[in-house]
Amino acid sequence: MGSSRWFGITAKLLRSSCQKNTLFDNFLHTTPVRLKTTVKNLKGRKTSSQQWLRRQLNDPYVVQSRLQQWRCRSAFKLMEIDDKNHIFRQGDVVIDCGAHPGSWSQVAVQRVNATGEDSEAEVGFVIGIDMAQTAPLSGAQIITGDFTLPDVQQKISKILMGKQASVVLSDMAPRACGIKSLDHEIIVDLARTALTFSHTVLKQGGHFVCKLWDGNETKALEELMKTYFHTVKRMVPNASRKESKELYLLGIGYSKKMDKS
Incomplete structure:
Protein backbone atom coordinates (compact mmCIF):
# COMPACT_ATOMS: atom_id res chain seq x y z
CA MET A 1 0.00 0.00 0.00
CA GLY A 2 1.43 3.40 -0.99
CA SER A 3 2.26 5.90 1.75
CA SER A 4 -0.21 8.51 0.46
CA ARG A 5 -3.06 6.00 0.51
CA TRP A 6 -2.10 4.82 4.02
CA PHE A 7 -2.14 8.35 5.35
CA GLY A 8 -5.43 9.04 3.61
CA ILE A 9 -7.03 6.09 5.40
CA THR A 10 -5.54 7.20 8.72
CA ALA A 11 -7.03 10.66 8.29
CA LYS A 12 -10.46 9.24 7.45
CA LEU A 13 -10.45 7.08 10.57
CA LEU A 14 -9.80 10.13 12.69
CA ARG A 15 -12.24 12.46 10.98
CA SER A 16 -15.10 11.64 13.27
CA SER A 17 -15.79 11.84 16.96
CA CYS A 18 -18.85 12.55 19.07
CA GLN A 19 -18.86 16.21 18.05
CA LYS A 20 -16.98 18.78 15.96
CA ASN A 21 -16.76 16.58 12.87
CA THR A 22 -16.48 19.69 10.69
CA LEU A 23 -13.37 20.77 12.54
CA PHE A 24 -11.78 17.43 11.82
CA ASP A 25 -12.61 17.64 8.14
CA ASN A 26 -11.15 21.13 7.84
CA PHE A 27 -7.98 20.84 9.87
CA LEU A 28 -6.62 17.32 9.58
CA HIS A 29 -3.18 17.28 8.03
CA THR A 30 -0.97 14.27 7.37
CA THR A 31 2.80 14.54 7.11
CA PRO A 32 4.49 11.49 5.50
CA VAL A 33 7.96 12.68 6.49
CA ARG A 34 7.08 12.67 10.20
CA LEU A 35 4.82 9.58 9.86
CA LYS A 36 2.14 10.98 12.13
CA THR A 37 -1.17 12.79 11.89
CA THR A 38 -1.05 16.42 12.98
CA VAL A 39 -3.28 19.47 13.09
CA LYS A 40 -2.71 22.50 10.90
CA ASN A 41 -1.82 25.49 13.04
CA LEU A 42 -4.09 27.85 11.16
CA LYS A 43 -4.00 31.56 11.87
CA GLY A 44 -7.08 32.86 13.62
CA ARG A 45 -8.05 29.55 15.21
CA LYS A 46 -8.52 29.48 18.96
CA THR A 47 -5.86 27.67 20.92
CA SER A 48 -8.58 25.67 22.70
CA SER A 49 -9.87 24.33 19.37
CA GLN A 50 -6.38 23.28 18.33
CA GLN A 51 -5.83 21.61 21.71
CA TRP A 52 -9.14 19.74 21.38
CA LEU A 53 -8.17 18.48 17.93
CA ARG A 54 -4.73 17.37 19.07
CA ARG A 55 -6.25 15.54 22.02
CA GLN A 56 -8.70 13.71 19.76
CA LEU A 57 -5.99 12.76 17.29
CA ASN A 58 -3.85 11.32 20.08
CA ASP A 59 -6.73 9.55 21.85
CA PRO A 60 -6.54 5.76 21.30
CA TYR A 61 -10.23 5.37 22.14
CA VAL A 62 -11.19 7.77 19.35
CA VAL A 63 -9.10 5.77 16.90
CA GLN A 64 -10.49 2.44 18.09
CA SER A 65 -14.07 3.70 18.01
CA ARG A 66 -13.65 4.39 14.31
CA LEU A 67 -11.88 1.11 13.61
CA GLN A 68 -14.57 -0.87 15.43
CA GLN A 69 -17.41 1.28 14.04
CA TRP A 70 -18.70 2.60 17.34
CA ARG A 71 -20.40 5.98 17.02
CA CYS A 72 -18.43 7.47 19.90
CA ARG A 73 -15.54 6.63 22.22
CA SER A 74 -17.99 6.38 25.14
Missing part, protein backbone atom coordinates in the same frame (compact mmCIF):
# COMPACT_ATOMS: atom_id res chain seq x y z
CA ALA A 75 -18.85 2.87 23.93
CA PHE A 76 -15.68 1.67 25.65
CA LYS A 77 -16.89 3.05 28.99
CA LEU A 78 -20.10 1.03 28.89
CA MET A 79 -18.32 -2.10 27.66
CA GLU A 80 -15.92 -1.91 30.61
CA ILE A 81 -18.80 -1.34 33.03
CA ASP A 82 -20.56 -4.42 31.66
CA ASP A 83 -17.42 -6.54 31.48
CA LYS A 84 -16.78 -5.94 35.18
CA ASN A 85 -20.38 -6.03 36.45
CA HIS A 86 -22.35 -8.15 33.95
CA ILE A 87 -25.33 -5.83 33.76
CA PHE A 88 -26.50 -7.08 30.34
CA ARG A 89 -27.94 -10.46 29.40
CA GLN A 90 -29.28 -11.69 26.11
CA GLY A 91 -32.99 -10.99 25.92
CA ASP A 92 -32.85 -7.92 28.18
CA VAL A 93 -34.87 -4.77 27.62
CA VAL A 94 -32.66 -1.68 27.97
CA ILE A 95 -33.60 2.01 28.20
CA ASP A 96 -30.81 4.40 27.22
CA CYS A 97 -31.44 7.98 28.40
CA GLY A 98 -29.26 10.55 26.68
CA ALA A 99 -28.52 8.18 23.82
CA HIS A 100 -27.03 10.52 21.19
CA PRO A 101 -25.00 9.78 19.13
CA GLY A 102 -25.90 6.17 19.86
CA SER A 103 -22.75 4.38 21.03
CA TRP A 104 -24.26 3.16 24.31
CA SER A 105 -27.31 1.91 22.44
CA GLN A 106 -24.96 0.13 20.02
CA VAL A 107 -23.28 -1.68 22.90
CA ALA A 108 -26.62 -2.57 24.47
CA VAL A 109 -28.00 -3.86 21.15
CA GLN A 110 -25.00 -6.12 20.73
CA ARG A 111 -24.96 -7.47 24.27
CA VAL A 112 -28.69 -8.17 24.66
CA ASN A 113 -28.90 -9.75 21.18
CA ALA A 114 -31.40 -7.13 20.02
CA THR A 115 -30.83 -7.89 16.34
CA GLY A 116 -31.24 -11.63 16.86
CA GLU A 117 -27.75 -12.33 15.55
CA ASP A 118 -27.55 -15.31 17.90
CA SER A 119 -30.51 -17.34 16.66
CA GLU A 120 -30.36 -19.70 19.63
CA ALA A 121 -30.56 -16.96 22.28
CA GLU A 122 -33.36 -14.69 23.48
CA VAL A 123 -33.77 -11.45 21.56
CA GLY A 124 -33.54 -8.24 23.55
CA PHE A 125 -34.72 -4.71 22.82
CA VAL A 126 -33.27 -1.23 23.29
CA ILE A 127 -35.03 2.13 23.56
CA GLY A 128 -32.81 5.19 23.10
CA ILE A 129 -33.95 8.71 23.99
CA ASP A 130 -32.25 12.03 23.32
CA MET A 131 -33.12 15.63 22.46
CA ALA A 132 -30.66 15.49 19.57
CA GLN A 133 -31.62 13.75 16.34
CA THR A 134 -29.99 10.32 16.48
CA ALA A 135 -29.41 8.11 13.47
CA PRO A 136 -31.53 4.93 13.30
CA LEU A 137 -30.01 1.81 14.81
CA SER A 138 -31.02 -1.76 14.06
CA GLY A 139 -32.32 -3.45 17.20
CA ALA A 140 -33.25 -0.18 18.88
CA GLN A 141 -36.15 2.24 18.78
CA ILE A 142 -34.99 5.84 18.96
CA ILE A 143 -37.14 8.60 20.46
CA THR A 144 -36.24 12.23 19.79
CA GLY A 145 -37.35 14.31 22.75
CA ASP A 146 -36.56 15.65 26.20
CA PHE A 147 -36.48 12.66 28.55
CA THR A 148 -37.36 14.84 31.54
CA LEU A 149 -40.80 15.64 30.08
CA PRO A 150 -43.75 13.44 31.17
CA ASP A 151 -45.06 12.97 27.62
CA VAL A 152 -41.70 11.56 26.48
CA GLN A 153 -41.63 9.17 29.42
CA GLN A 154 -45.16 8.10 28.49
CA LYS A 155 -43.93 7.28 24.98
CA ILE A 156 -41.34 4.97 26.49
CA SER A 157 -43.97 3.23 28.59
CA LYS A 158 -46.18 2.75 25.53
CA ILE A 159 -43.32 1.18 23.59
CA LEU A 160 -42.68 -1.22 26.47
CA MET A 161 -46.30 -2.44 26.23
CA GLY A 162 -46.34 -3.66 29.80
CA LYS A 163 -42.86 -5.17 29.73
CA GLN A 164 -40.31 -4.23 32.35
CA ALA A 165 -36.79 -3.07 31.68
CA SER A 166 -33.77 -5.02 32.87
CA VAL A 167 -31.41 -2.03 32.66
CA VAL A 168 -31.89 1.74 32.72
CA LEU A 169 -28.91 3.79 31.56
CA SER A 170 -28.41 7.53 31.96
CA ASP A 171 -25.55 9.11 30.05
CA MET A 172 -27.40 12.43 30.11
CA ALA A 173 -25.34 15.55 30.67
CA PRO A 174 -26.05 19.28 30.36
CA ARG A 175 -24.13 21.58 28.08
CA ALA A 176 -21.45 22.62 30.55
CA CYS A 177 -21.59 26.30 31.51
CA GLY A 178 -18.13 26.30 33.07
CA ILE A 179 -19.34 26.80 36.64
CA LYS A 180 -18.44 23.38 38.04
CA SER A 181 -20.80 23.48 41.01
CA LEU A 182 -23.77 24.38 38.80
CA ASP A 183 -22.87 21.81 36.15
CA HIS A 184 -22.65 19.21 38.92
CA GLU A 185 -26.08 20.10 40.32
CA ILE A 186 -27.71 19.88 36.91
CA ILE A 187 -26.22 16.50 36.00
CA VAL A 188 -27.26 15.12 39.40
CA ASP A 189 -30.81 16.36 38.78
CA LEU A 190 -30.81 14.55 35.42
CA ALA A 191 -29.61 11.36 37.09
CA ARG A 192 -32.31 11.67 39.76
CA THR A 193 -34.94 12.06 37.04
CA ALA A 194 -33.75 8.85 35.41
CA LEU A 195 -33.69 7.09 38.77
CA THR A 196 -37.24 8.21 39.57
CA PHE A 197 -38.43 7.00 36.17
CA SER A 198 -36.70 3.66 36.68
CA HIS A 199 -39.09 2.92 39.56
CA THR A 200 -41.93 2.75 37.03
CA VAL A 201 -40.22 0.45 34.53
CA LEU A 202 -37.36 -1.46 36.17
CA LYS A 203 -37.96 -5.09 37.09
CA GLN A 204 -36.91 -6.71 40.35
CA GLY A 205 -33.20 -7.46 40.17
CA GLY A 206 -32.65 -4.91 37.40
CA HIS A 207 -29.76 -2.49 37.13
CA PHE A 208 -29.27 1.28 36.87
CA VAL A 209 -26.23 3.19 35.59
CA CYS A 210 -25.85 6.97 35.60
CA LYS A 211 -23.10 9.41 34.69
CA LEU A 212 -22.08 12.20 37.06
CA TRP A 213 -19.49 14.90 37.37
CA ASP A 214 -18.30 14.40 40.92
CA GLY A 215 -19.24 17.00 43.51
CA ASN A 216 -21.00 17.75 46.79
CA GLU A 217 -24.24 15.96 45.87
CA THR A 218 -22.71 12.71 44.66
CA LYS A 219 -22.82 11.07 48.09
CA ALA A 220 -26.48 11.97 48.62
CA LEU A 221 -27.47 10.37 45.31
CA GLU A 222 -25.36 7.34 46.14
CA GLU A 223 -27.14 6.95 49.48
CA LEU A 224 -30.54 7.33 47.80
CA MET A 225 -29.68 4.55 45.36
CA LYS A 226 -28.74 2.29 48.28
CA THR A 227 -32.38 2.33 49.38
CA TYR A 228 -33.36 0.63 46.12
CA PHE A 229 -30.39 -1.51 45.07
CA HIS A 230 -28.59 -4.37 46.81
CA THR A 231 -25.22 -3.05 45.64
CA VAL A 232 -24.22 0.50 44.71
CA LYS A 233 -20.74 1.27 43.49
CA ARG A 234 -18.73 4.04 41.89
CA MET A 235 -16.73 3.42 38.76
CA VAL A 236 -14.37 5.50 36.62
CA PRO A 237 -13.81 3.61 33.35
CA ASN A 238 -10.38 3.68 31.74
CA ALA A 239 -11.85 5.61 28.80
CA SER A 240 -12.83 8.52 31.07
CA ARG A 241 -10.36 11.34 30.56
CA LYS A 242 -7.87 11.83 33.38
CA GLU A 243 -8.61 15.54 33.67
CA SER A 244 -12.36 14.93 33.96
CA LYS A 245 -14.37 14.56 37.20
CA GLU A 246 -16.62 12.08 35.41
CA LEU A 247 -17.73 8.99 37.28
CA TYR A 248 -20.52 6.45 37.03
CA LEU A 249 -22.83 5.22 39.78
CA LEU A 250 -24.04 1.64 39.37
CA GLY A 251 -27.11 0.30 41.11
CA ILE A 252 -27.12 -3.50 40.93
CA GLY A 253 -30.08 -5.66 41.96
CA TYR A 254 -33.13 -3.40 42.11
CA SER A 255 -35.76 -4.05 44.78
CA LYS A 256 -38.67 -1.78 45.65
CA LYS A 257 -38.96 -3.61 48.97
CA MET A 258 -35.69 -2.04 50.08
CA ASP A 259 -37.25 1.45 50.12
CA LYS A 260 -36.99 2.65 53.72
CA SER A 261 -39.24 5.69 53.30
Whole structure:
Protein backbone atom coordinates (compact mmCIF):
# COMPACT_ATOMS: atom_id res chain seq x y z
CA MET A 1 0.00 0.00 0.00
CA GLY A 2 1.43 3.40 -0.99
CA SER A 3 2.26 5.90 1.75
CA SER A 4 -0.21 8.51 0.46
CA ARG A 5 -3.06 6.00 0.51
CA TRP A 6 -2.10 4.82 4.02
CA PHE A 7 -2.14 8.35 5.35
CA GLY A 8 -5.43 9.04 3.61
CA ILE A 9 -7.03 6.09 5.40
CA THR A 10 -5.54 7.20 8.72
CA ALA A 11 -7.03 10.66 8.29
CA LYS A 12 -10.46 9.24 7.45
CA LEU A 13 -10.45 7.08 10.57
CA LEU A 14 -9.80 10.13 12.69
CA ARG A 15 -12.24 12.46 10.98
CA SER A 16 -15.10 11.64 13.27
CA SER A 17 -15.79 11.84 16.96
CA CYS A 18 -18.85 12.55 19.07
CA GLN A 19 -18.86 16.21 18.05
CA LYS A 20 -16.98 18.78 15.96
CA ASN A 21 -16.76 16.58 12.87
CA THR A 22 -16.48 19.69 10.69
CA LEU A 23 -13.37 20.77 12.54
CA PHE A 24 -11.78 17.43 11.82
CA ASP A 25 -12.61 17.64 8.14
CA ASN A 26 -11.15 21.13 7.84
CA PHE A 27 -7.98 20.84 9.87
CA LEU A 28 -6.62 17.32 9.58
CA HIS A 29 -3.18 17.28 8.03
CA THR A 30 -0.97 14.27 7.37
CA THR A 31 2.80 14.54 7.11
CA PRO A 32 4.49 11.49 5.50
CA VAL A 33 7.96 12.68 6.49
CA ARG A 34 7.08 12.67 10.20
CA LEU A 35 4.82 9.58 9.86
CA LYS A 36 2.14 10.98 12.13
CA THR A 37 -1.17 12.79 11.89
CA THR A 38 -1.05 16.42 12.98
CA VAL A 39 -3.28 19.47 13.09
CA LYS A 40 -2.71 22.50 10.90
CA ASN A 41 -1.82 25.49 13.04
CA LEU A 42 -4.09 27.85 11.16
CA LYS A 43 -4.00 31.56 11.87
CA GLY A 44 -7.08 32.86 13.62
CA ARG A 45 -8.05 29.55 15.21
CA LYS A 46 -8.52 29.48 18.96
CA THR A 47 -5.86 27.67 20.92
CA SER A 48 -8.58 25.67 22.70
CA SER A 49 -9.87 24.33 19.37
CA GLN A 50 -6.38 23.28 18.33
CA GLN A 51 -5.83 21.61 21.71
CA TRP A 52 -9.14 19.74 21.38
CA LEU A 53 -8.17 18.48 17.93
CA ARG A 54 -4.73 17.37 19.07
CA ARG A 55 -6.25 15.54 22.02
CA GLN A 56 -8.70 13.71 19.76
CA LEU A 57 -5.99 12.76 17.29
CA ASN A 58 -3.85 11.32 20.08
CA ASP A 59 -6.73 9.55 21.85
CA PRO A 60 -6.54 5.76 21.30
CA TYR A 61 -10.23 5.37 22.14
CA VAL A 62 -11.19 7.77 19.35
CA VAL A 63 -9.10 5.77 16.90
CA GLN A 64 -10.49 2.44 18.09
CA SER A 65 -14.07 3.70 18.01
CA ARG A 66 -13.65 4.39 14.31
CA LEU A 67 -11.88 1.11 13.61
CA GLN A 68 -14.57 -0.87 15.43
CA GLN A 69 -17.41 1.28 14.04
CA TRP A 70 -18.70 2.60 17.34
CA ARG A 71 -20.40 5.98 17.02
CA CYS A 72 -18.43 7.47 19.90
CA ARG A 73 -15.54 6.63 22.22
CA SER A 74 -17.99 6.38 25.14
CA ALA A 75 -18.85 2.87 23.93
CA PHE A 76 -15.68 1.67 25.65
CA LYS A 77 -16.89 3.05 28.99
CA LEU A 78 -20.10 1.03 28.89
CA MET A 79 -18.32 -2.10 27.66
CA GLU A 80 -15.92 -1.91 30.61
CA ILE A 81 -18.80 -1.34 33.03
CA ASP A 82 -20.56 -4.42 31.66
CA ASP A 83 -17.42 -6.54 31.48
CA LYS A 84 -16.78 -5.94 35.18
CA ASN A 85 -20.38 -6.03 36.45
CA HIS A 86 -22.35 -8.15 33.95
CA ILE A 87 -25.33 -5.83 33.76
CA PHE A 88 -26.50 -7.08 30.34
CA ARG A 89 -27.94 -10.46 29.40
CA GLN A 90 -29.28 -11.69 26.11
CA GLY A 91 -32.99 -10.99 25.92
CA ASP A 92 -32.85 -7.92 28.18
CA VAL A 93 -34.87 -4.77 27.62
CA VAL A 94 -32.66 -1.68 27.97
CA ILE A 95 -33.60 2.01 28.20
CA ASP A 96 -30.81 4.40 27.22
CA CYS A 97 -31.44 7.98 28.40
CA GLY A 98 -29.26 10.55 26.68
CA ALA A 99 -28.52 8.18 23.82
CA HIS A 100 -27.03 10.52 21.19
CA PRO A 101 -25.00 9.78 19.13
CA GLY A 102 -25.90 6.17 19.86
CA SER A 103 -22.75 4.38 21.03
CA TRP A 104 -24.26 3.16 24.31
CA SER A 105 -27.31 1.91 22.44
CA GLN A 106 -24.96 0.13 20.02
CA VAL A 107 -23.28 -1.68 22.90
CA ALA A 108 -26.62 -2.57 24.47
CA VAL A 109 -28.00 -3.86 21.15
CA GLN A 110 -25.00 -6.12 20.73
CA ARG A 111 -24.96 -7.47 24.27
CA VAL A 112 -28.69 -8.17 24.66
CA ASN A 113 -28.90 -9.75 21.18
CA ALA A 114 -31.40 -7.13 20.02
CA THR A 115 -30.83 -7.89 16.34
CA GLY A 116 -31.24 -11.63 16.86
CA GLU A 117 -27.75 -12.33 15.55
CA ASP A 118 -27.55 -15.31 17.90
CA SER A 119 -30.51 -17.34 16.66
CA GLU A 120 -30.36 -19.70 19.63
CA ALA A 121 -30.56 -16.96 22.28
CA GLU A 122 -33.36 -14.69 23.48
CA VAL A 123 -33.77 -11.45 21.56
CA GLY A 124 -33.54 -8.24 23.55
CA PHE A 125 -34.72 -4.71 22.82
CA VAL A 126 -33.27 -1.23 23.29
CA ILE A 127 -35.03 2.13 23.56
CA GLY A 128 -32.81 5.19 23.10
CA ILE A 129 -33.95 8.71 23.99
CA ASP A 130 -32.25 12.03 23.32
CA MET A 131 -33.12 15.63 22.46
CA ALA A 132 -30.66 15.49 19.57
CA GLN A 133 -31.62 13.75 16.34
CA THR A 134 -29.99 10.32 16.48
CA ALA A 135 -29.41 8.11 13.47
CA PRO A 136 -31.53 4.93 13.30
CA LEU A 137 -30.01 1.81 14.81
CA SER A 138 -31.02 -1.76 14.06
CA GLY A 139 -32.32 -3.45 17.20
CA ALA A 140 -33.25 -0.18 18.88
CA GLN A 141 -36.15 2.24 18.78
CA ILE A 142 -34.99 5.84 18.96
CA ILE A 143 -37.14 8.60 20.46
CA THR A 144 -36.24 12.23 19.79
CA GLY A 145 -37.35 14.31 22.75
CA ASP A 146 -36.56 15.65 26.20
CA PHE A 147 -36.48 12.66 28.55
CA THR A 148 -37.36 14.84 31.54
CA LEU A 149 -40.80 15.64 30.08
CA PRO A 150 -43.75 13.44 31.17
CA ASP A 151 -45.06 12.97 27.62
CA VAL A 152 -41.70 11.56 26.48
CA GLN A 153 -41.63 9.17 29.42
CA GLN A 154 -45.16 8.10 28.49
CA LYS A 155 -43.93 7.28 24.98
CA ILE A 156 -41.34 4.97 26.49
CA SER A 157 -43.97 3.23 28.59
CA LYS A 158 -46.18 2.75 25.53
CA ILE A 159 -43.32 1.18 23.59
CA LEU A 160 -42.68 -1.22 26.47
CA MET A 161 -46.30 -2.44 26.23
CA GLY A 162 -46.34 -3.66 29.80
CA LYS A 163 -42.86 -5.17 29.73
CA GLN A 164 -40.31 -4.23 32.35
CA ALA A 165 -36.79 -3.07 31.68
CA SER A 166 -33.77 -5.02 32.87
CA VAL A 167 -31.41 -2.03 32.66
CA VAL A 168 -31.89 1.74 32.72
CA LEU A 169 -28.91 3.79 31.56
CA SER A 170 -28.41 7.53 31.96
CA ASP A 171 -25.55 9.11 30.05
CA MET A 172 -27.40 12.43 30.11
CA ALA A 173 -25.34 15.55 30.67
CA PRO A 174 -26.05 19.28 30.36
CA ARG A 175 -24.13 21.58 28.08
CA ALA A 176 -21.45 22.62 30.55
CA CYS A 177 -21.59 26.30 31.51
CA GLY A 178 -18.13 26.30 33.07
CA ILE A 179 -19.34 26.80 36.64
CA LYS A 180 -18.44 23.38 38.04
CA SER A 181 -20.80 23.48 41.01
CA LEU A 182 -23.77 24.38 38.80
CA ASP A 183 -22.87 21.81 36.15
CA HIS A 184 -22.65 19.21 38.92
CA GLU A 185 -26.08 20.10 40.32
CA ILE A 186 -27.71 19.88 36.91
CA ILE A 187 -26.22 16.50 36.00
CA VAL A 188 -27.26 15.12 39.40
CA ASP A 189 -30.81 16.36 38.78
CA LEU A 190 -30.81 14.55 35.42
CA ALA A 191 -29.61 11.36 37.09
CA ARG A 192 -32.31 11.67 39.76
CA THR A 193 -34.94 12.06 37.04
CA ALA A 194 -33.75 8.85 35.41
CA LEU A 195 -33.69 7.09 38.77
CA THR A 196 -37.24 8.21 39.57
CA PHE A 197 -38.43 7.00 36.17
CA SER A 198 -36.70 3.66 36.68
CA HIS A 199 -39.09 2.92 39.56
CA THR A 200 -41.93 2.75 37.03
CA VAL A 201 -40.22 0.45 34.53
CA LEU A 202 -37.36 -1.46 36.17
CA LYS A 203 -37.96 -5.09 37.09
CA GLN A 204 -36.91 -6.71 40.35
CA GLY A 205 -33.20 -7.46 40.17
CA GLY A 206 -32.65 -4.91 37.40
CA HIS A 207 -29.76 -2.49 37.13
CA PHE A 208 -29.27 1.28 36.87
CA VAL A 209 -26.23 3.19 35.59
CA CYS A 210 -25.85 6.97 35.60
CA LYS A 211 -23.10 9.41 34.69
CA LEU A 212 -22.08 12.20 37.06
CA TRP A 213 -19.49 14.90 37.37
CA ASP A 214 -18.30 14.40 40.92
CA GLY A 215 -19.24 17.00 43.51
CA ASN A 216 -21.00 17.75 46.79
CA GLU A 217 -24.24 15.96 45.87
CA THR A 218 -22.71 12.71 44.66
CA LYS A 219 -22.82 11.07 48.09
CA ALA A 220 -26.48 11.97 48.62
CA LEU A 221 -27.47 10.37 45.31
CA GLU A 222 -25.36 7.34 46.14
CA GLU A 223 -27.14 6.95 49.48
CA LEU A 224 -30.54 7.33 47.80
CA MET A 225 -29.68 4.55 45.36
CA LYS A 226 -28.74 2.29 48.28
CA THR A 227 -32.38 2.33 49.38
CA TYR A 228 -33.36 0.63 46.12
CA PHE A 229 -30.39 -1.51 45.07
CA HIS A 230 -28.59 -4.37 46.81
CA THR A 231 -25.22 -3.05 45.64
CA VAL A 232 -24.22 0.50 44.71
CA LYS A 233 -20.74 1.27 43.49
CA ARG A 234 -18.73 4.04 41.89
CA MET A 235 -16.73 3.42 38.76
CA VAL A 236 -14.37 5.50 36.62
CA PRO A 237 -13.81 3.61 33.35
CA ASN A 238 -10.38 3.68 31.74
CA ALA A 239 -11.85 5.61 28.80
CA SER A 240 -12.83 8.52 31.07
CA ARG A 241 -10.36 11.34 30.56
CA LYS A 242 -7.87 11.83 33.38
CA GLU A 243 -8.61 15.54 33.67
CA SER A 244 -12.36 14.93 33.96
CA LYS A 245 -14.37 14.56 37.20
CA GLU A 246 -16.62 12.08 35.41
CA LEU A 247 -17.73 8.99 37.28
CA TYR A 248 -20.52 6.45 37.03
CA LEU A 249 -22.83 5.22 39.78
CA LEU A 250 -24.04 1.64 39.37
CA GLY A 251 -27.11 0.30 41.11
CA ILE A 252 -27.12 -3.50 40.93
CA GLY A 253 -30.08 -5.66 41.96
CA TYR A 254 -33.13 -3.40 42.11
CA SER A 255 -35.76 -4.05 44.78
CA LYS A 256 -38.67 -1.78 45.65
CA LYS A 257 -38.96 -3.61 48.97
CA MET A 258 -35.69 -2.04 50.08
CA ASP A 259 -37.25 1.45 50.12
CA LYS A 260 -36.99 2.65 53.72
CA SER A 261 -39.24 5.69 53.30
